[in-house]
Structures are given as structure tokens and as C-alpha cells.
Amino acid sequence: MNPVPPDEAIAFGDAARSAFESLGGVDLARSAETDGDVRQRALTTLERLGVPDLDVLGDADSLAAAVELCREAGRVVLPAPAAAMCTGGVVAIDATTPVVDHGDLLPEWAGVDVATGVVTAYVADGSRFASRLGPFATAMKATDRATGVDSHLGTAWMVLSGAVLLGVVDRAIELALDHVRNREQFGQKISEFQAVQFQIADAVTAAKGLRELVNFTAWRVSIDIDASISDAMALRVYALDTARAVLRTTQQLHGASGMCDEYDISILVRHAQPYLRLPFGVERTVDVLDAAVRTHGFAGLFPHGGRR
Amino acid sequence: MDFDLGDRAAQLRTTLRSMIEREVPAGFLGAFTNDPNDLAVTQRFCKRLAEDNLLTWAWPVEYGGRGGSMWDQTVIREEMWAHHEPRGAQYMGLNWVGPAVMAFGTDEQKAFHLTAIGAGDVIWCQGFSEPDAGSDLASLKTRADAAPDGNGWRINGQKIWTSYAEMAQFCVLAARTSTGARKHEGITLFLLPMDRAGITVQPIKSMLGRHHLNEVFFEGVEVYENEVLGAVGDGWRVIRHALTFERVGIARYARCERLLSLLESELAASGEEMSANVRALFMRALIHTRVARLLAYRVVHQQEIGALSDADASAARIAVTQCDQFVAEMLFQAIESDSLRDAKSGAPIYGAIEDHWRYAQAATIASGTIEIQRQLVARAALGGSR
Numbered sequence A: 001m002n003p004v005p006p007d008e009a010i011a012f013g014d015a016a017r018s019a020f021e022s023l024g025g026v027d028l029a030r031s032a033e034t035d036g037d038v039r040q041r042a043l044t045t046l047e048r049l050g051v052p053d054l055d056v057l058g059d060a061d062s063l064a065a066a067v068e069l070c071r072e073a074g075r076v077v078l079p080a081p082a083a084a085m086c087t088g089g090v091v092a093i094d095a096t097t098p099v100v101d102h103g104d105l106l107p108e109w110a111g112v113d114v115a116t117g118v119v120t121a122y123v124a125d126g127s128r129f130a131s132r133l134g135p136f137a138t139a140m141k142a143t144d145r146a147t148g149v150d151s152h153l154g155t156a157w158m159v160l161s162g163a164v165l166l167g168v169v170d171r172a173i174e175l176a177l178d179h180v181r182n183r184e185q186f187g188q189k190i191s192e193f194q195a196v197q198f199q200i201a202d203a204v205t206a207a208k209g210l211r212e213l214v215n216f217t218a219w220r221v222s223i224d225i226d227a228s229i230s231d232a233m234a235l236r237v238y239a240l241d242t243a244r245a246v247l248r249t250t251q252q253l254h255g256a257s258g259m260c261d262e263y264d265i266s267i268l269v270r271h272a273q274p275y276l277r278l279p280f281g282v283e284r285t286v287d288v289l290d291a292a293v294r295t296h297g298f299a300g301l302f303p304h305g306g307r308r
Numbered sequence B: 001m002d003f004d005l006g007d008r009a010a011q012l013r014t015t016l017r018s019m020i021e022r023e024v025p026a027g028f029l030g031a032f033t034n035d036p037n038d039l040a041v042t043q044r045f046c047k048r049l050a051e052d053n054l055l056t057w058a059w060p061v062e063y064g065g066r067g068g069s070m071w072d073q074t075v076i077r078e079e080m081w082a083h084h085e086p087r088g089a090q091y092m093g094l095n096w097v098g099p100a101v102m103a104f105g106t107d108e109q110k111a112f113h114l115t116a117i118g119a120g121d122v123i124w125c126q127g128f129s130e131p132d133a134g135s136d137l138a139s140l141k142t143r144a145d146a147a148p149d150g151n152g153w154r155i156n157g158q159k160i161w162t163s164y165a166e167m168a169q170f171c172v173l174a175a176r177t178s179t180g181a182r183k184h185e186g187i188t189l190f191l192l193p194m195d196r197a198g199i200t201v202q203p204i205k206s207m208l209g210r211h212h213l214n215e216v217f218f219e220g221v222e223v224y225e226n227e228v229l230g231a232v233g234d235g236w237r238v239i240r241h242a243l244t245f246e247r248v249g250i251a252r253y254a255r256c257e258r259l260l261s262l263l264e265s266e267l268a269a270s271g272e273e274m275s276a277n278v279r280a281l282f283m284r285a286l287i288h289t290r291v292a293r294l295l296a297y298r299v300v301h302q303q304e305i306g307a308l309s310d311a312d313a314s315a316a317r318i319a320v321t322q323c324d325q326f327v328a329e330m331l332f333q334a335i336e337s338d339s340l341r342d343a344k345s346g347a348p349i350y351g352a353i354e355d356h357w358r359y360a361q362a363a364t365i366a367s368g369t370i371e372i373q374r375q376l377v378a379r380a381a382l383g384g385s386r
Helices: A007-022 A026-032 A039-048 A060-075 A081-084 A154-181 A192-224 A228-253 A254-258 A264-277 A282-296 B007-023 B034-053 B068-080 B090-104 B107-119 B235-244 B252-270 B275-302 B310-340 B350-360 B370-381
Strands: A091-092 A097-100 A109-113 A119-124 A137-143 B122-127 B143-146 B155-159 B170-176 B186-191 B197-203 B212-225
Touching: A007 A039, A007 A060, A007 B170, A026 A039, A026 A264, A039 A081, A039 A192, A060 A109, A060 A154, A060 A192, A060 B170, A081 A154, A091 A119, A091 A154, A109 A137, A109 A154, A109 B212, A154 A192, A154 A228, A154 A264, A154 B107, A154 B212, A192 A228, A192 B310, A192 B370, A228 A254, A228 A264, A228 A282, A228 B197, A228 B275, A254 A264, A282 B275, B007 B034, B007 B068, B034 B090, B068 B252, B090 B107, B090 B122, B090 B170, B090 B235, B122 B212, B143 B170, B155 B170, B155 B186, B170 B212, B197 B275, B252 B310, B252 B350, B275 B310, B310 B370
Parallel strands: A091 A109, B122 B170
Antiparallel strands: A097 A137, A109 A119, A119 A137, B143 B155, B155 B212, B170 B186, B197 B212
8 A cells, every 4th residue: 555656746736836837827828819829839738748649548546647737737828628638639528529728839639528428529619719718719610530549548648637636736736825924904814814724724724625526537447447437527526516616715805806817726726627617517427437436336445326 | 665465454453344234134224213223233333343343443451452453443433434433422422432541541440331231231432522511621610519528429410422321321521620820720521321310311303313413411510539530620631632532533534435436336337427527526536535644644653653644634634524515515416306215215325325325414513613623733833823
């Protein structure tokens, strides 16, 4: 038993962090909304880091490295499809309303329909939404091209998108800590108020839980890929619940500043939305988890669902 | 990265489950009921464990244990709690009184107490909390004044919330032998026989059930030099050491998971289905139990490598106790009006869900309130500046 990721994976994450910070950190996401070249630079950086060489299904260490990279991508809401780059352009998708974040950035995609497991080729259907909450979200259309990809890559994408949300959550908490340590009201730092401390404690506790669950789920994928659809869905539910709660709390702790784009928390909240809403939101994810548990069971101390 | 506890731990789990199946009757909900048979079950079970050298599995070999790893201990904690702690009140002696005696006891104390605990012969209670010293334990006021004849001390004061006090043969009692500059100074721990004159136990009627909560009054109770654990006045250090054994806390998630599994079996047998909304709660309950277990495992791993993070331990406590209450409420949603029945009035799963809900209400209070745990997590995150 060892819950710690391998050293190589951590080193890979460290390299990714340096690369993303040298590109400007959260500023990269900020500028990508108006500067068309920025996302391409982020994509090139992922390629230079060796992301296309990762074999996330064939090699547990590769998956662990991808997890660390995606976490770092989440910390700066990197304006590029980090999780999908790790799976070779494969994403989980809702075939009835296919939308992909940065769908306009790659010429071809493979989408694994979450409900059926069917893999379909997709291309962008028009330009990105360019909205505040989905600046790079793009409607997709199916094509007849045979993808030849392993549908389990959709499961891996689920795990990696959970890692992205872990990075978002970690960064949001750091930003809030920095703010409450410095902001003074009623003659004291607002971190002195127990009401603030308790909100911090709950956010930190949820983030610690998400960190463990991300690593555990990656391990499950590496040892039992078929059954790990239950694990990936469970991670997604917990990641969505945690990220929504933590982003709300940390933005609240920023006061009105938290709504302003000059503050990183605002960029984080806006740019994290595609990870929270695609392929669909948490309550439908719970339904899919339910179906997966009925079929594949749920690993634990006692039997559940399909494997009794 | 590997979340498998290993073959040895898996084998231990299998051994414990078979023993529980053989020795513990179906429908056993712990020793703290009004049925004297339940207490008898736990006493018998501890003896059986002792015979198979399983009772002190986690203790060092030099004290008669098997030198079980942190993960072996985790398996024992999980299996015992999942199956309603068939060791009864004796878990306290095994989990921390014994190890504290090993660390601070005299040779005489070790020989006497460790033998008794290891044989499954003795029940301990913990005399720490007082009416005005709960979370703020160091404010305790129970006094141990020097005896007029110079032989030991006389204890006067009151303890409260003392579990198992009625059935215990011994109490680890924290009392003030002097008043220091700081409130943590001047506290001494005593290994006190509960049959000594001047001790009165008053059960507190509560929703938790019999034996869980008691008041204990001390009036001129004699206690002697050879009953001091550690040095006189150094009790706070002993308490802190003892509490490190409690850092991982009770494996509440294990009982939660077993009850969720039992509910599924019960529904499958009767052909019933949960409604979609309750099923959604059930899914989140499974997730919470997994996250709670993983956070507890992180703390065990830290203990194993000697790098315990207090904040991680507190975060695990928060997650585990909140999981307990979430699952309790989820299970009540599933059984609807049957939640009002208990074991005697025909509750599902022999009353285990009803028992769990009542007991879970205290989860965020017992062994350190959730408010204190939150404060510890927040302080660590804020870098000590609060």
C-alpha cells in the first residue's frame, strides 16, 4: 500500500508547472479569450512536454504522469485540452448534444458516448462559443471516419478531467488563503474570523479527499480497466460536487473582487465551467454511475451492485 | 502507487471474518444493549481472539503481540467496527491503554496490566472529560491531593461522558496533582481500580444506548504511587501520546459500507427497489465511504513512514464522521417509516440501521468535536496565522 504517485510522475508534473508558469500562468487563460495564438502556444507546450507519447492505458506510470500534468493544467486553467491530449484526442461525450472544450483546436476527435460506450469520430461544427462561461466550448458533429480507438480511453479522460478539477480546486483554495490572510475588515485580517476558518477547513478537507480519490481511481484504471468505469464515474461525481462547492466558497471569500477578471479566481471559476458541464452535469453523472455500479460493482470492503 | 493492502492483510481480514461468522450471532449490535447476552458475546469473543493470539496482534512481540503492521491494525479496526465491535469495550485497552502502559508504565504495571489486557480479561474506561473540560481538556478540575498520612493521594471530583464506567474494572484517570503556571501542567494519570471505595457511577440516559455515557463521582478515593502512569505532573504528555493512537480514529466508514451492502442484499431479496432519488443518495454514500477510507489510509501511511500530518489526520476525522452521518440519513431515507422501529419492533436488518443512525449523531462530538478538527485544518492551511 502506497498512496503516493511515483517520483517520475511528480517530476513530470513539476516540469509542466514550470512550463505553464513561464507561459504566464492564469494570464495565459485570460489572454486566450482575445488572442487567437495563445491556445496554439499552450498546445505546442503540451507537445514539447511529451504529452502525445504518454500511453495512459498501457502503462500505469504514464497514467500517473498524465494525472500530474492535468492537475497542473487545472491550476492555471490552461487554455488547451490537456486531458484530451493525454488520451490522443479522445474525450467522453454526450452523443445527443456533442460539445467539446477547445473542440476547434484539433482537426479530428474521437468521442466515447458515456451512456453507450460507442466511439464516434467528431469534427468542430462551427466556431467556439466565445461566451464568458464557455469561451472555448465548441459544438461538434459526427463523421463517418472509423476511429479505431479503444473506448476505455473515454474512462481515462474522465479520470484526467477529474485531475484537472483537482488542480482548479487546489489553486482556488490557495487564492482564497492569500486573500483572507491579507484582507482586513473590522480592524483584523478576515482569516481571524472563525466563520472564514471553517469555510477554509471544509474546502481543504474536500480537496484532500479529491486528491486521494484521483490517485485511487487512476490506480483502479491501471488494474481493472473494465470495472473502472464505476470508479471513473464516482470520481467525476465527487470532483463535480467538490469543485462546485470549493469554487463557490473561494469566490465568496474574495468578496466583490472575486467577480472581477483582474483577479485569478474569476478566470478560474469561468474557465472551469466546461469541465463541470461536459459531457454533462453531476446529476446525470450520478445516473450513469448507478448503471455502471449495477453492471460492474463498486470496489470496496463489502460487495455492491453487480459483483456480489 | 498501490492501494492494495497486501496478501497478509487480506488473509487477516478473511480470518477475522470467519471467526466473526462462527462466534458472533447474527443480529449482534454491540455490547452496550440491555441484553446481558451481548456482553457475554464480547467477553467470549475476546477470549477466542486471545487464544488464537489475535487479540494483541498489533502489539510488539516483546509484549506478547505479533508485531502487526499499521495495515494489519487497519484491517482489525475496520473488521471489528464493521461488525459492531465484537470485542466490546475491550478495544480501548488494546488500542491505547496497553500501548500507553508500554510507553510509560513501570515493570510492575506492564506485567500486571498488559497480561490482563492481552488475555481479554479486563475492561477499561477513560476518565478524562469533565462537565467544564470537554474540548478544553486541560481545564480539568478533578483533584488528587496528597493524602494526610503521606501515602499517595485522595481523589475528589467528577468525570462525565465516561463510556463503559459501569462495567469497567479499571479507569485511566486524569487528575490535577498541582496547579502549574500553565493549565497543561500539574496533571497526573492514574491507573485506578474501579472497585475502590468512594467511586460512584451514574448512568446518563441517552439516545446512544446503555453504557455509552456515564457520570463518575470521586469522593476521597485513595490512589497510590504505584498507580501513577508516567511521572507525577506529567500527565498531559502521556495523554498526548495516548491520543496519537486515536489520530486515525474509528473506522466508521467500514460499518457504513457494510450497512450499505446489507441494504442492497435486503432489497434484492425482497425484490424492492430504491426510488431514483434515494438511489442517487446511495451512490453518493458509496463515494463518501470510499473518500473517507482513502483519507484514513493516507494518515495510516503517514504514521507508517513517521511523517504524520495533524491537518491530514483532522481532515480524515472530518470526512469519516460526516460520512457516518450522511450514510445514517441516507439509510433512513431508504427504509422510510421503518426508521421508527428498533430491533425489538421489527426494524429492517435486525435494527442495525436504526442503531447506526442514533450512534452516528455523536460521531462529530466523540473523541474531539468537528469544530476543533476544522480549526486544526484551517490553522494548518493558514500557516499558523489563523
